[in-house]
Amino acid sequence: MKFSSKEQSDKHKKETHKGESFICxxxxxxxxxxxxxxxxxxxxxxxxxxxxSCDYRTCHKHDLIKHLRIHTGVKLYQCEHCTASYHTSSxxxxxxxxxxAHERRHACHLCDRTFYDRTKxxxxxxxxxxxxx
Numbered sequence: 319m320k321f322s323s324k325e326q327s328d329k330h331k332k333e334t335h336k337g338e339s340f341i342c343x344x345x346x347x348x349x350x351x352x353x354x355x356x357x358x359x360x361x362x363x364x365x366x367x368x369x370x371s372c373d374y375r376t377c378h379k380h381d382l383i384k385h386l387r388i389h390t391g392v393k394l395y396q397c398e399h400c401t402a403s404y405h406t407s408s409x410x411x412x413x414x415x416x417x418x419a420h421e422r423r424h425a426c427h428l429c430d431r432t433f434y435d436r437t438k439x440x441x442x443x444x445x446x447x448x449x450x451x
Contacts, residue, residue: 321327339348340355344362349355357378365375367382371389376382384406387393393403395410399418404410415421415434422432424439428446433439444451 319330321330339350340352341348342355342358342362344359347358349358360377363377365377367377367379368375369382369385369389371386374382374385376385387405393405395404395407397403397410397413397418399414402410402413402417404413412435415423422434424433424436426432426439426442426446428443431442433442441451
């Protein structure tokens with residue numbers, strides 16, 4: 319469908335596709351947005367973009383472009399609070415949440431501890447279950 323404005327498109331999505339989700343038929347991962355689902359499904363295809371400097375391979379051209387910054391040393395994303403800079407915007411966002419906003423978005427459901435990232439939370443939950451990694 320085509321819409322004359324983004325507002326009309328958004329309204330249509332809310333009214334017609336409310337609560338709709340998209341599931342990957344290969345791994346079962348669930349997505350709220352069709353575009354995210356489409357992009358994810360491509361990740362199951364054989365990689366067609368390869369780095370000339372290492373063995374990194376991907377099926378998304380934009381991922382290779384981001385990866386190449388590691389080899390060139392280009393860090394496009396500068397923290398506005400300090401001198402830190404990063405190869406990707408997601409790394410900068412994590413830095414700001416952790417170092418400047420002190421956000422701990424991941425809470426343990428078994429005690430009152432909170433963590434900056436899900437990986438640390440999962441390791442913590444393992445301690446409640448006497449799991450040693």
